[in-house]
Amino acid sequence: MFIVPEKEIAGLITADDAFDAVEAVFAAMAAGKAYNFPVVREAIGHEDALYGFKGGFDRAGMALGLKAGGYWPNNLEKHQVINHQSSVFLFDPDTGRVSAMVGGNLLTALRTAAASSVSIKHLAREDARVLGMVGAGHQSAFQLRAAAKQRDFKKVVGWNYHPEMLPNLAKVADEVGLPFEAVSLEELGAQADVIITITSAFSPSLMDVHVKPGTHLACMGTDTKGKQEVEAALLARATVFTDEVAQSTSIGEAQHAVVAGLLSEGDITQIGAVINGTHPGRTSADQITLFDGTGVGLQDLAVAAAAVQLARARGVAIEVEV
Numbered sequence: 001m002f003i004v005p006e007k008e009i010a011g012l013i014t015a016d017d018a019f020d021a022v023e024a025v026f027a028a029m030a031a032g033k034a035y036n037f038p039v040v041r042e043a044i045g046h047e048d049a050l051y052g053f054k055g056g057f058d059r060a061g062m063a064l065g066l067k068a069g070g071y072w073p074n075n076l077e078k079h080q081v082i083n084h085q086s087s088v089f090l091f092d093p094d095t096g097r098v099s100a101m102v103g104g105n106l107l108t109a110l111r112t113a114a115a116s117s118v119s120i121k122h123l124a125r126e127d128a129r130v131l132g133m134v135g136a137g138h139q140s141a142f143q144l145r146a147a148a149k150q151r152d153f154k155k156v157v158g159w160n161y162h163p164e165m166l167p168n169l170a171k172v173a174d175e176v177g178l179p180f181e182a183v184s185l186e187e188l189g190a191q192a193d194v195i196i197t198i199t200s201a202f203s204p205s206l207m208d209v210h211v212k213p214g215t216h217l218a219c220m221g222t223d224t225k226g227k228q229e230v231e232a233a234l235l236a237r238a239t240v241f242t243d244e245v246a247q248s249t250s251i252g253e254a255q256h257a258v259v260a261g262l263l264s265e266g267d268i269t270q271i272g273a274v275i276n277g278t279h280p281g282r283t284s285a286d287q288i289t290l291f292d293g294t295g296v297g298l299q300d301l302a303v304a305a306a307a308v309q310l311a312r313a314r315g316v317a318i319e320v321e322v
């Protein structure tokens with residue numbers, strides 16, 4: 001098997017590589033060639049940690065495996081390592097033998113940013129010029145960098161629950177050559193043509209009334225039962241897309257609209273159907289499109305497989321006998 005350590009990932013895989021891998025696996029999912037296994041997520045009763053597995057099999061890309069990991073809230077303070085920890089394990093689909101272990105921390109950020117980017121490519125208006133960011137934590141930088149490539153954006157507007165974190169986002173906007181303005185949620189909704197929400201909130205910040213017609217939203221923060229970033233009524237007004245419908249209605253942003261009876265499973269479309277051309281996606285300039293990005297195991301396998309390929313080609317994969 002090959003080991004690709006976390007420290008090698010940054011030098012191996014670019015945001016563009018991650019985009020291609022994620023777009024391809026979303027397409028395979030909608031074509032019925034790839035499927036995710038049920039997610040396991042457990043509070044292990046030690047260090048307040050949440051630990052679990054996300055896995056699947058992609059018959060098109062021949063990627064089989066899982067991401068194991070979770071969230072250790074005390075890591076940074078006690079052990080000076082980041083709170084989110086994960087590793088990806090890949091298996092040979094022909095034999096079941098383990099084929100690779102890959103550091104999954106940076107890959108998680110890259111594949112999550114790639115997912116919202118894929119949604120912007122396929123669903124945002126071509127003339128989108130203002131990017132709105134709700135959230136300014138670890139993931140937001142990756143989200144902003146990746147989104148900036150998808151349209152000819154002229155400006156970034158940002159809001160965060162903890163305003164003192166916004167300068168981090170301003171730095172990233174500067175890095176990609178875009179002016180940044182810290183704004184109220186009202187102003188953000190009035191200006192933005194594309195909005196990414198990437199917070200760990202358990203109650204909505206962005207309300208239906210904030211969002212203007214024609215906006216594309218990528219709601220990326222809600223990946224657990226109970227979390228919520230936008231008002232449920234917004235999902236009722238929008239055309240809703242997702243990575244995986246079962247996750248969208250159970251652990252994604254759509255869970256609240258479904259419980260409130262404003263949305264049902266049948267109203268939600270896999271983004272892969274738009275990529276494959278079996279769903280038209282956006283059909284008018286006034287339509288609000290909303291991508292509920294819940295994060296699926298197949299995304300992790302896709303970017304990990306790409307990282308292994310690159311690592312082997314460049315001689316940085318460590319080969320061990322198992």
Ligand code: NAD
Nearest residue numbers: 112135136137138139161162199200201220221293294295
């Ligand atoms: P982080 O801890 O670095 O940042 C958290 C962000 O949420 C900050 O902007 C913070 O100000 C904001 N926030 C905290 N409490 C809030 C509240 N009550 N109301 C509004 N905003 C609030 O976290 P991160 O690593 O940037 O991750 C953000 C979210 O994305 C988390 O919920 C994480 O689980 C989720 N996530 C999703 C995927 C996916 O595939 N969909 C992948 C990775 C992370």
